[in-house]
Amino acid sequence: MDGYGMQNQIACIRRSLFDQGYLDEQFIQLEELQDDANPNFVQEIVTLFYTDSTRLIQNIELTLNSRPINFSKLDDYMHQFKGSSSSIGAKKVTSECAVFRQYCAAGNAEACIRNFQHIKQEHAILRKKLEFYFQMMGQAAVAQTR
Amino acid sequence: MAPTLPSGDQASDQDNWDNGRLARKRQLLTEIVLRNRLTALVVDGDTTCRVLEQLLLRSYEVQTQGVDNGRDAVALIASGVKFNLIIIDMILPVLNGLEATRQIRDMGVHCKMLGVTACSGESERQAFLAAGVDVFIEKPLDPEHLVPILRELDGQ
Secondary structure, three states: OOHHHHHHHHHHHHHHHHHOOOEOHHHHHHHHHOOOOOOOHHHHHHHHHHHHHHHHHHHHHHHHHOOOOOHHHHHHHHHHHHHHHHHOOEHHHHHHHHHHHHHHHOOOHHHHHHHHHHHHHHHHHHHHHHHHHHHHHHHHHHHHHO | OOOOOOHHHHHHHHHHHHHHHHHHHHHHHHOOOOOOOOEEEEEOOOHHHHHHHHHHHHHOOOEEEEEOOHHHHHHHHHOOOOOOEEEEOOOOOOOOHHHHHHHHHHOOOOOEEEEEEOOOOHHHHHHHHHHOOOEEEEOOOOHHHHHHHHHHHOOO
């Protein structure tokens, strides 16, 4: 695929991430913070998010599996998760976190457990999509230097 | 008065005109050149959020420091370090944001404090304002909220 075709494909991938509701405007803020001094900033921030949020998911899982469930601790973890998801523009993940906090406030263990599966799914789907997007960007950058 | 457009293209050209107007409005809201050197403390237990908030501030040439818990924030302020702006999350490790804010205000610190948090309920907003933050912002912190505050601090 030539450079122009690749750029086109990358633009389509990016647009679909917004159109399908995976990302919101906050992701554009990240892109605007990227410059020549930090050319891989967006990818680095997303990597940081996934490193931290994977640990958070483990903590949430442990808390959900303990009896009795410590809803206050659970809410603190989810507060952090919601905050960091929203900061990278992860729209669906953030929405699911907001729903979880409502179930948590109501002390509804079953709903929390069920909703947490949705959160993990959306978290994993977005990760795959972003990894593919960054991979394409990397290939395009290499093609440009040839 | 909006420009008169050929009816066949009216919807898409009108959309472009509106989008252009919105983009220009956003540009006016988020562009700023600071006359003074401003300093800010970011207090957030989440690394991603803290890094992003500091970077956003630095993009406007605000000098920043970051700490990841309320106790360290209070200790830093108590040591005499002064900031024009403190950005603080509500839920923090070690010492929570509400208590940290109260303690900072009890020290006689009058700088602008922004409560930037993932909490969005009215009761949480009232609690944070009652603790002493000047502004409550639901995460993520964005230029539309930040720039007017920087302008005010810069005396613009």
